[in-house]
Amino acid sequence: DGGITQSPKYLFRKEGQNVTLSCEQNLNHDAMYWYRQDPGQGLRLIYYSQIVNDFQKGDIAEGYSVSREKKESFPLTVTSAQKNPTAFYLCASSAGGGAFEQYFGPGTRLTVT
Amino acid sequence: GESVGLHLPTLSVQEGDNSIINCAYSNSASDYFIWYKQESGKGPQFIIDIRSNMDKRQGQRVTVLLNKTVKHLSLQIAATQPGDSAVYFCAETVNDMRFGAGTRLTVKP
Numbered sequence: 001d002g003g004i005t006q007s008p009k010y011l012f013r014k015e016g017q018n019v020t021l022s023c024e025q026n027l028n029h030d031a032m033y034w035y036r037q038d039p040g041q042g043l044r045l046i047y048y049s050q051i052v053n054d055f056q057k058g059d060i061a062e063g064y065s066v067s068r069e070k071k072e073s074f075p076l077t078v079t080s081a082q083k084n085p086t087a088f089y090l091c092a093s094s095a096g097g098g099a100f101e102q103y104f105g106p107g108t109r110l111t112v113t
Numbered sequence: 114g115e116s117v118g119l120h121l122p123t124l125s126v127q128e129g130d131n132s133i134i135n136c137a138y139s140n141s142a143s144d145y146f147i148w149y150k151q152e153s154g155k156g157p158q159f160i161i162d163i164r165s166n167m168d169k170r171q172g173q174r175v176t177v178l179l180n181k182t183v184k185h186l187s188l189q190i191a192a193t194q195p196g197d198s199a200v201y202f203c204a205e206t207v208n209d210m211r212f213g214a215g216t217r218l219t220v221k222p
């Protein structure tokens with residue numbers, strides 16, 4: 001059963017703590033992405049990775065960090081430097097090599113108080 | 114700058130009617146477009162796509178129309194059902210994918 005999984009679905013943290021969101025895919029996709037979605041707004045790109053051991057900043061990378069040590073995994077760390085971390089976070093993947101369609105995970109809702 | 118946008122943030126239709134959701138894009142170099150459906154609390158799901166060398170593509174109960182002259186994309190849903198209630202995003206691709214803010218479709222029984 002191929003797809004993208006994100007865990008956990010809901011995450012609560014205290015202000016000042018770093019938190020890592022998980023994203024795993026078994027679609028053998030080269031490219032993976034992290035988006036942030038705020039109420040009533042579109043998706044904003046945080047980071048993306050087109051290949052293992054390489055990643056690029058998106059439009060709103062400040063306060064976030066990622067790693068891509070394995071093809072199937074692309075964890076996102078929300079650091080204490082992120083001023084407004086409460087949001088819905090979506091991970092996606094695509095086959096790459098000119099195949100642009102992105103497949104999305106179910107999302108993680110992060111609440112920081 | 115280049116952007117993807119939508120004409121209306123909300124759309125309410127009667128069950129059984131047809132729905133039309135619109136999207137304007139400004140990057141004339143965009144060559145691939147996707148419509149996604151996002152239900153509350155879930156990730157977006159692919160509905161239908163279209164390449165810039167086409168002006169119409171049909172799926173099951175959905176049709177996407179592309180008018181490159183006015184840079185306009187639309188999604189038509191036939192015989193709208195309560196399960197169609199969701200937010201619909203258009204996305205355009207040049208070198209990467211850019212998403213519109215979305216239109217919330219509400220289907221009244």
